[in-house]
Each structure stands twice: as C-alpha cells, then as structure tokens.
Amino acid sequence: MSVKLNTRQVGDVSVVDVAGRITLGEGSSALRDTLRDMVTKDHKKILLNLGEVSYIDSSGIGELVSGFTTVTNNGGELKLLNLNKRVKDLLSITKLYTVFDVHEDEAAAIRSFA
Amino acid sequence: MRHEPEIVERSLDSTLESVDSAEEIAVSAAQRAGFDEDDLMRIGMAVRESMVNAVVHGNRYSEHKKVRFSVANRAQRFTVRIADEGAGFDFDHLPDPLAPENLLRTSGRGIFLIRSFMDEFLVRRLEPSGTEVTLVKYLVSK
Numbered sequence A: 001m002s003v004k005l006n007t008r009q010v011g012d013v014s015v016v017d018v019a020g021r022i023t024l025g026e027g028s029s030a031l032r033d034t035l036r037d038m039v040t041k042d043h044k045k046i047l048l049n050l051g052e053v054s055y056i057d058s059s060g061i062g063e064l065v066s067g068f069t070t071v072t073n074n075g076g077e078l079k080l081l082n083l084n085k086r087v088k089d090l091l092s093i094t095k096l097y098t099v100f101d102v103h104e105d106e107a108a109a110i111r112s113f114a
Numbered sequence B: 001m002r003h004e005p006e007i008v009e010r011s012l013d014s015t016l017e018s019v020d021s022a023e024e025i026a027v028s029a030a031q032r033a034g035f036d037e038d039d040l041m042r043i044g045m046a047v048r049e050s051m052v053n054a055v056v057h058g059n060r061y062s063e064h065k066k067v068r069f070s071v072a073n074r075a076q077r078f079t080v081r082i083a084d085e086g087a088g089f090d091f092d093h094l095p096d097p098l099a100p101e102n103l104l105r106t107s108g109r110g111i112f113l114i115r116s117f118m119d120e121f122l123v124r125r126l127e128p129s130g131t132e133v134t135l136v137k138y139l140v141s142k
Helices: A026-040 A058-073 A085-093 A106-112 B016-033 B037-058 B110-117
Strands: A004-010 A013-022 A045-056 A077-081 A101-103 B006-013 B066-074 B077-083 B120-125 B131-138
Touching (some): A004 A026, A013 A026, A013 A058, A013 A106, A045 A058, A045 A085, A045 A106, A058 A077, A058 B037, A077 A106, A085 B110, A101 A106, B006 B016, B016 B037, B016 B066, B016 B077, B037 B077, B037 B110, B037 B131, B110 B120
Parallel strands (some): A013 A045, A077 A101
Antiparallel strands (some): A004 A013, B066 B077, B077 B131, B120 B131
16 A cells, blocks of 8 residues: 545644555655645645554655655644654654654644644 | 575566565565564565665666565575666765754665664675675574
C-alpha cells in the first residue's frame, strides 16, 4: 500500500491524516503536493497525523523536513502527531526529533498552536 | 526458523519497482534466516536506501543499465550486495547529516541510515564503471 492522505479542519488547525508508506516516488510526492497546496492556500497551522504510517524512508524524512521548512517560511507552524516507535526512532537517530514539535494527543496538539 | 545457507541473485531494471522487489526479497530471506522484527525493518530500510542510490543516483533510471542484486545467508552473516553501472560518487566525503547546519537539508541521510542499521557497509568501485555496496548484518550480535 502506498500513502493515503486525508485532510480535515479542526477549528483553525488543518489536520492531515497520513496512512501507509512515505517513500521515494508516489508516497513522498503525495505528501509534498498536499503540503504545498495547503501553503498556497495560506494554511498556517498544520498538524500531520502519522499514526497510520507504517514505513518512512530517507526521502520521506526529507519531505517532512521540506514541509516543515516551507510552512515555517510562510509564517506557519507544522507539528507532528502520533508517531509510532519506528518513525520516532528514525527521527531520533537523525536528530530531527527535537526539531519537530511532536505530540501524542490530538486535542493537546490542537491547543498547542498559538 | 532455518539456518542453512541461502543465496538469491537477480538482475534488476533501474526502476522504483525494483527497489520494492529488492526490499521484499531481502526481508523475506532475512525472516527465513531468523532475524527479529526490528532487524527486519533495519535490513529492509538499508536495502531500500542502497537500491535507491543504485537506481536513482547510479544508473539514473537508465533502461540500458541494470542493478545486480544478491542476498546470501551463510555462517551467521546475512550479506546483501547491490551493484550499479553508474559513474559513482565519493562516499568518503558526504556531508554529516547530523551537523547542525545540515539538519534541515531535505536529502543526504540515506548512507547514514545504512551505516546505522547494518553491521558492515563496504563500497567498491567497479571497472569500467559502477559501484558495488556490500551490506552485512550479523545474525548474532557482536
């Protein structure tokens, strides 16, 4: 299974539910397109729910970083929600865990946006 | 669980489908060799990253170039070899992806992940062109 992305609005926060594999090719480009589209539409508060992501490779990590940078440069915030152990481990060994604002509870994550 | 020697060899097209195939073959063989779930993930990802390097950076998706791929499980050593036909690049002078100035780079983590996940990582230049990487995971940790 490749990646599936579903976007929903909770107040002024855009939540992107991501499921499947974020890998080079279809998976990472779908995530990139979704985030760029949101930035184009001036969404400032974006929460990426990675709870159903089964696999992410270095290209997928690159897309997370790219999305973070694009949203931040546009004056917005991109936060991560529900990382499984593998994704958490990957972000830890690449020292990105502290770069992202990571949450385990959606309601708390929504409240954390300024 | 099976521990007798096993060797798989394939000549793969320079496509992203080959990346998936190689990962599946390696993970299946590693599973038969007796690796646990965490190691299967590490081996799978190391093979995926190496295949991406061969297909994308080495052979540049050329339909005229192949990726030679082999998996061998012998004497507690699980070995994967991946060879492309590209011009090659300098593995010894890659930017450190953990350096603060590189943390927000969108690429450059593949080799770091391979080295993190495998027990051995060897690179050999091929003549007249190409690069062969050898990935080794020990079935019993050092």
